[in-house]
Amino acid sequence: MVASGGKHCWCRAVKQITKSNFSAALQQIKAHIKDADFIAVSSQKTGDLSASSSHRYPWRRVLPIDVPETAYLKAKLAAETFELLQFAVCPFRFQGSKLVAFPYNFHLFPRDELNLGMPSYSFSCQSSFLTSMAREGFDFNVSIYDGISYLSRAQESIAKERTPTPLVYSSSSSPTPSVADSIFIGRIKSRVEHWRNACKDSRNMTDGSLAKSLRKLILGGEVYGSRPSLSIDVCSDRQVQLTLETVTHISDDLVPLVVLDKSVGPKSVRVVLTSSEEDKHLLMSEIQNLEEEQNLKVRGFREVIDLISSSHKPIIAYNCLHDFTFIHSKFISPLPPSLNEFMCSLRLVFSNIVDVNHLLKEIGPLRKAKNLPAALSYLKRQFFVPIDMEIPQPADGNSNKNHGHNVLRITRVFAKLSILLKIVPDCQTSLGRHTMAIEEYANIFYPTSNSVQETEADDVDFHMDNVRKISTDELIFMWGFRGGTSAAELKSHLRQTHFVFTEDFELRLVDNTCAVVVFQKSGSAEALLKEIGSGKTNSTAPSKMLSEGLKAAGYETYKKVCRLGLWEAELADSLESVTSDSSGDVVISSGEDASDIYWSSESMIDLNDL
């Protein structure tokens, strides 16, 4: 029953959830979330632009040259392109030195359950992702046949407008009725009373089936479940209100339900006749259940997200920017155009998100841990942090499905880090003097150029790269050179074209068509861009550069490319269309909004390193 400690035991302890066992699991996880201190989440996607395997559009990955804003825009693109296939949730709590965790892995598929073209009309897959999932034994049939569907909050409100469901309306007091109103009321009243009496009558009679159906035909009565009902057509909200009032005045055993038409609004009021007070309660609870069932069908997996959101528990994730752009776009609403708006919108739903990646930065040597396994192995080697993990829920019968174990890895790394950093959950803050509230670490995201899914392969080591801070002002993008030129060739070529290149500078290829140049001396970049922009030539050199078709632009242009969403296959094309749009003006970044990026000569992609 209890799987603890050994790595191999936990994999099987992750509860696999599909459509068939979803509603049962929902009740369980509700309780577990309530008791938990933290909730760890992780997800599996059909593709990822930041994946190192994505060679198709190398510049669309999150690169070391990206500032948070552009990193967000790239993450946004990924979230809008790809789909979630699995979502693992693990509520856990500390019990002394023990960690009690309840891992669940939900299989998702964006099936159009309501025939509304939602949640997603189409999605992209990267075959390398699917292949690596297949290697781990992922069952695609389970996901696609039985995956749980969902709608985002925004989509739910659209769906509500379009799918008619009978609703119990609360009648509000209305202004004094007009003449037309009183005629309407009179008509409704007599019709309903007549029908009600007929129904009551017919109970006593033992008619033949023919007579029964004839009566039904004449009275216009229908059946709601096992109870007789009558539909009254209405054409405005006012009439709905009047009908509701009238019906409730006639008798207590009548329950009016409003039927909405697709997109138009209320279509009719359905009056249901109940036989007694108990029967009325029964009907009301039936309707309530129906509504909940419908909601579950509409929201699907999002119920879990809503549970997490309303619990206000700290959420633990790795590579948060990336994961939460997915969560926001799939379960909340379409992603806003800027990072600030995204963070605001996200905070309204999840008040407290902790990026494990950020915590790793707090421990010096872990700063460079490129992925979770690397961090785990480092922690194991360097620190003695005994953690006893207990997973009380019974393991699944089918033991070969070990998906979603990444969430346990996150849980474990977090547990170790929280002990090292002396982070404790809110409720225990008063216990020790040297403790830090979790809030100190919340809602700080680090854009990373690595994704969790890609890390299994090799290289569990630290890259000792010399990261240094450089300003985006010192950086320019160059394109227009012959495709297939190597960085070294380009560098030596540039040295001859302009005097700014005689000083020391660094050059990397972003993709086949575009290079990024970092100047050591501040002001060089600006000077060069100004010169190109003005078309004035101090020497003959830049004109030589330009006549060769070489072009340059500052960081602002790159930002604009990302902001406008010009995700052309090649960065040069995107830069070109932005610069040509602004009538040939090369945008020069003004000092104020320049930001710093961490430039490392190692982690920059290298096309020759295939």
Added chain:
Amino acid sequence: MRSRWLVSAFSRTLTLAFSRHVHRRRFSSATGVAVKKVTNSNFEPALEELRVRVREADFVAIDLEMTGIMSAPWRDAFEFDRSDVRYLKVKDSVEKFAVVQVGVCPFRWDGAKGSFIAHPHNFYVFPRKELPVDGPSYEFLCQTTSMDFLARYQFDFNACIHEGISYLSRAQEAEALQTLSSAYKDEFNDSLHNLEEHVEIPLLSTADLLFTERMKNRFHQWCDELIKSPAKNSPLEENSDSNKMQFRTVFFKMRPAVLLDGFSSHQLKLIQLVLRKHFKDLVYVRSVDENATWRKIVVYTDSEEDKASLRKEVQEDLLKTTGARVRSAVGFRHVIDLLTSEEKLIVGHNCFLDIAHIYCKFFGPLPSSMVEFALAVHKNLPRIIDTKHLLNSSHIIQYLMKRSSKSLSSAFSVLCPRVSSPSQHVASNSYVKVEVQADETGSCCFNSGAKHEAGYDAFMTGCVFAQACSHLGMKFELHSQSIDFSKNDKIQNYMNLLYPSWNSGTVIDLSTGMENPDSSYKRRYPQIVFSNIVLVWGFPSNIKPKDLKECVCKVFGRDSITSIFFLDSTAALIQFSKEELVNDFLILKYKLESNDDPISVLHPLAKLLEGGNTCAANYETYRDICSSSVSKVLFVDQAEAVGIRWKTKVENGSGETQKFASNTENAPGDGLPVVKQVTGKKNDPKRQSHHQVSCQDILDSLHASNSLFVKQVRST
């Protein structure tokens, strides 16, 4: 040993067959047609067998299953699509979606038996990335409804993704060979002349320094060992020396070497650095072993010449293995190559999209125009028959089909009752007999065919084709052996004629690239004149076709509109009765937007312009938007993503274009010159209908008009 059985007789002997074959075959559904399932694991033998079957065959039926059809709802095929637009939509679909299953079913006429012999094959394909080069198909789109559809028909996604056969198109193969071989060449040149570049790796951390020192010592030790006792250097002795600091000596190309195992890429870089700095006679080599994995080896060479010859040997090795790897990565394309090289008659049902997929996935990128595409297909697949066209244009078959649905499965059950439901006793002898053949050996991979499974659909298509030929008067019985369909003048009429889409109302002749109206097609809309069409999008969401019509008719008169078609809830095509009305409408719209007086507000058209996001342009813009590789679900978002920042585009007769952003800065009078110019020049209907305005024309006109209307042109 082979077992043959007549499909028509099959179900009658079902119990018998079960008792005999139950351990080999699973017949889950009722069709009872054995379809061979081919995945990675049995591809090689299946391909060899298929070669024989195709060579013998009289025709080969094909069918494809894809991950989707349309990347957005408005990308669906409409009657309002001009030929070029229709091709753009097919092109978009083909470039975005993946093929997951290919059904190939060779049919051979057996004169002695008086029956066709069919061999249905169901290939699972998946664009797996097997080579470290880029390919356009490694990222593909899935349409949610299509995936759901496949799931409903029990498509095995696991078989597809876990074991699907990968492929390279001809273009990809050539590119892969080139890039891989040049990459290896570069690597060697790099290691020779880029020495100074590499030395720059800075040794900053102590760990790095320690590691390089340790490596230096270990390599020194190893070299010393080699030189001291070259004779005694046996692996056994090495093992007995249990010191883990020692390298294990292996032999590479007859030279002593060390296998570098368990080092990270960073450490390998450091090792390379150490070797280059301190060891003249050690060479770092990457090679591919039998299991296609990379091995990193340090090899000892006795001289510079030896070093050079080693490099050459390794390079040749790499080239050889590259060739082999690329060949094996070609995978499923071998099947397509087989079909083209044998030049067999290809039969498909409504197969234009299938053929386009085959072209894009296995030959190369799709050409930019329909004509080029048709001719390129014709060059590779010279004889194709579309059974859909065949069924629709033959009166006899139309009579037989009566009112039944035109889908493949209904055609199959009406035309081939003896094959589709063998249990029914069908007396008539007019039915063509079809026998499915499966070999006993390796029959574990046979599944019973089911509807919407590519292999079975291909089989149905072939049966329908054979039966249709018989109805057209072909007498198979007269042939003792192979039948040449292309020699038959009745069939000749249908050769290479395909429907570009189900509602195009045209057929395309692949041999000429010409598109002609299809007489059997019944139009749902009045005759479409593309130059009379205005594209409107971004209008308020409560405007329905009725409102739109009312709104426009109020301004231009009762019979000004021929038809209105909604692309989706955000965009519509309005066909006017007269061509002038297109420009009249666009100019009026522009004027109403730039004026903010009460007349504009009360104008009947104002309802359409509510919200201020309504854009309008002529049919060419529709084409341009379709040609973009972006696909947003709503047309409005698509137009924005394509980069349209103007709100009205007026094109006059000479191909001159004006775009209006309708900024409030525009002085009201600005609109006047446009009207003048438009009315001043006569429309050239030939050009308008032919729509081919060259880039230069547009540029010229922009220059010309720039000088006139500098103020109006806003391109934010």
